[in-house]
Amino acid sequence: QVQLQESGPGLVKPSQTLSLTCSVSGDSISSGGYYWSWIRQHPVKGLEWIGYIYYDGSTYYNPSLRGRLTISIDTSENQFSLKVPSVSAADTAVYYCASGQYWDQLLSSWGQGTLVTVSS
Amino acid sequence: EIVMTQTPLSSPVTLGQPASISCKSSQSLVHSDGNTYLSWLHQRPGQPPRLLIYKISNRFSGVPDRFSGSGAGTDFTLKISRVEAEDVGIYYCMQAIEFPLFGPGTKVDIK
Numbered sequence: 390q391v392q393l394q395e396s397g398p399g400l401v402k403p404s405q406t407l408s409l410t411c412s413v414s415g416d417s418i419s420s421g422g423y424y425w426s427w428i429r430q431h432p433v434k435g436l437e438w439i440g441y442i443y444y445d446g447s448t449y450y451n452p453s454l455r456g457r458l459t460i461s462i463d464t465s466e467n468q469f470s471l472k473v474p475s476v477s478a479a480d481t482a483v484y485y486c487a488s489g490q491y492w493d494q495l496l497s498s499w500g501q502g503t504l505v506t507v508s509s
Numbered sequence: 510e511i512v513m514t515q516t517p518l519s520s521p522v523t524l525g526q527p528a529s530i531s532c533k534s535s536q537s538l539v540h541s542d543g544n545t546y547l548s549w550l551h552q553r554p555g556q557p558p559r560l561l562i563y564k565i566s567n568r569f570s571g572v573p574d575r576f577s578g579s580g581a582g583t584d585f586t587l588k589i590s591r592v593e594a595e596d597v598g599i600y601y602c603m604q605a606i607e608f609p610l611f612g613p614g615t616k617v618d619i620k
Contacts, residue, residue: 390570426609428609435601435611435613435614436558436601436603436611436614437611438608438609438610438611449608451608452510452608485557485558487557492546492605493544493546493548493563493564493567493605494548494560494563494569495548495605495609496548496550496558496560496603496609497560497563497569499557499558499559500557501556501557502557
């Protein structure tokens with residue numbers, strides 16, 4: 390099972406870009422079949438799946454967030470990233486990266502999560 | 510958009526006793542490929558969620574057999590045969606027909 394670790398700033402100012410990285414160990418990020426996801430957990434609203442990037446680089450985003458953010462993959466560093474431009478307080482959440490090798494086990498490995506607060 | 514509901518939202522349980530959580534979806538979770546992509550996840554305080562059950566009733570690797578899932582179509586249930594102290598936390602059902610969507614969660618604590 391792969392291990393995942395999120396990294397990035399804990400505090401982002403409103404209107405700036407939130408950038409997070411998920412480092413993968415235990416397997417190559419480009420090995421076949423893996424879905425690499427981002428999920429966030431708002432203090433009150435619960436869990437929200439953001440999107441995934443497939444091992445072949447294709448992406449799929451939550452329709453409610455589509456067009457607002459970008460997930461990318463860096464095979465040389467064995468990591469994938471999330472960028473959310475023009476953040477607001479509504480983007481304050483714990484952000485998790487997760488992975489799964491099959492659609493029915495899409496979120497089978499999780500990182501520990503990182504809290505991102507949007508505040509001036 | 511599919512809406513997921515869970516009952517109860519809070520469940521005080523007695524150690525050693527069974528517990529049950531219901532999850533309902535606003536439309537059928539049977540995919541065109543014939544599979545039903547309904548999963549259960551458990552989140553302990555201060556921890557990330559972890560996958561317990563996938564495709565209604567399949568226990569993920571390492572999950573104790575006191576956890577079981579059942580259901581079909583729009584109605585699903587997670588059962589814990591004998592609650593242990595480590596089972597406290599929040600349980601989420603999640604559907605993945607098109608993309609993952611979580612239920613609101615059920616908080617389980619010890620009486």
